[in-house]
Amino acid sequence: MTTTPASDLASRARQRVGEVVRVSADAARALIQRPMHTLAMIAGVMLAVASATAGVVVADTQQARIDLRFDLQRSDHVVIQADDLPPAGFPAQQLRRLVALEPVTAAGELSIWDHSARVSRSIPDTPVTSNVVVADVGGLAAAGVLGRSGAPLELISATSGAPVAWIGDRLAARLGVAPATGSPGAGQDAQILVDGTPLSVAGVVSAPSAFGYLSGAVVVSRATAVEHVSGAGENMRVVAQVRPGAAKAVGGYATQALDPQGDAGLRDLTPPDGEILKSNVASDLRRIGMALAVVIGLVGMLTAANTLIMSVYQRRRELGLRSAMGWSRRKIGALLLAESALAGLLAGVLGVGLGFAGAAIWCEVQDWELIIEPLLPVVVLAGGVLASLVGGLLPALKAASISPLTAMRS
Amino acid sequence: MTGSTPGSGALVELSGVGLEIAHPVRTRILQPTDLEIVAGESVAIVGPSGAGKTTLASIIGTLQSPSEGSYRFAGQEMVGKTRKELARFRAGQLGFVFQQAHLVEYRTARANVELGLTDPSLNRAGRRELSMEALRRVGLHRLGERLAAHLSGGEQQRVAIARALVKAPSLVIADEPTSALDQRTGQAILELLAGVGTLGATLVLVTHDERAMGTAGRVVTIVDGGIRP
Structure with missing residues (x-):
């Protein structure tokens, strides 16, 4: 074969x-x-x-x-700071555009007006150096600030430039202030002096550790700050609460949404979320x-x-x-x-x-x-x-x- | 029968084959020796212990190489071949029966016999058939599926013979195959080996056993590393 x-x-x-x-x-x-x-x-x-x-x-x-x-500790806040905005603050329409984003649960202003205001209950008292913070309802909600006593926080936007403030619980304890319940500025509130200007304390608030400085701060509306508190404001910030992990993306978008023309000199101050x-x-x-x-x-x-x-x-x-x-x-x-x-x-x-x-x-x-x-x-x-x-x-x-x-x- | 076995003439030709080792001390194991074994012959190599019988058989079986001389098998020179070539030669031409059966205890008698089949072209059925045939030749076909460990000494040695014969070798080398067996069993083994010639194979039997000398066609006596004339 x-x-x-x-x-x-x-x-x-x-x-x-x-x-x-x-x-x-x-x-x-x-x-x-x-x-x-x-x-x-x-x-x-x-x-x-x-x-x-x-x-x-x-x-x-x-x-x-x-x-x-890590997810739990990832940043769930976006912080945008404007360097060149007029005293009127962020345009409401653009803020609404930010709030409308899917990962955003709340957003609004939370700016430092004065980081070293002298606050006391009366003239002879030794003043306490505190932050004066300008906020609106959205900003306080985004920061997770809660009303501990006094008037509801939602009323801060309705104060219309009246000399009314909310103070942090730590500052309240130091000053010995306990606000009465009822409408802010109703005449029964405790008084504090901020750089010599009297303001009625409408309520006491507490803040989470990420915004711990608010516990020692005086919180007012922008109109109140412009009308009654000295100075012109140190910064102008928007804070947004977002789904964990989305902060970086939202921060990038927010600078565009809030300032499409690029006139306000916005900066994204969102803290890193520890990915590295x-x-x-x-x-x-x-x-x-x-x-x-x-x-x-x-x-x-x-x-x-x-x-x-x-x-x-x-x-x-x-x-x-x-x-x-x-x-x-x-x-x-x-x-x-x-x-x-x-x-x-x-x-x-x-x-x-x-x-x-x-x-x-x-x-x-x-x-x-x-x-x-x-x-x-x-x-x-x-x-x-x-x-x-x-x-x-x-x-x-x-x-x-x-x-x-x-x-x-x- | 497999392999190129010549019908007549010398199958094994040793010419001046000797072995001297250098380590641990220079020692002459085998004097230069001449020996011819004709195909089909049955040769008994006898002599006292240490005379060099096993050394001579191991050289004929290419298990070790001589240090001098020429060894021709069926006309082919074996000295100088590589280890691989020698292994192939042994696989095709040689069958061994040692003093101990060296069976793999955990294998059956048949599987042990199959170890002797080195032709890769054989299929499973062919291997089985040849193995059973070899066992039949040594009278153990009924114990083919029994584990080697369960066989007696005589039965184990019969399996070893079947393993040596299964590939129909040209030359069978048996080194003291009866020394570990009782007299009666040893006799039966010798009778089996005597029948190797009828299968066309040549037998080289290294032994002390005087009965073996009677069954061999020729007796070669080796003393002090040399063949006595």
């Missing part, structure tokens, strides 16, 4: 595949028939894979929690997880190598016999590597299961929601096989170098 080069090649390829299958089956049989030896061989890699899996799953889960915490820090923490966590996996993987690899070397020593006669019968060095080495790879695969499967189970129990105890990357089992499994294969290299070389005479002389 004549054969073409192509059919000859195909036949050789079939023979090669047959050889690989036979060697793999031989290796599998060696592992199955010697369970204790197999267990000793896979223990190291299995523990390494389990530790790496559990470590990465717990790190990923912890990462999700860190993400959540978050990214650094995330990369540090992964680096720690990877280093841990590499160290444990190395230990597993050495354990597998040690067990295989002992196995090669124990099987010297058998391997020598195979060599005497005509097995090539490559085939004997391949037999050992196939055993290594199969042991690594077995160790990987058991290790991944063990690792997931461990991580799941840990997360259950900690009441964390388990996060599993879909590719993780594949990557860790491949890592286990690779570690086992690398660990099997030296034993395979040793096995391949066993002389066929060993069988005759033992």
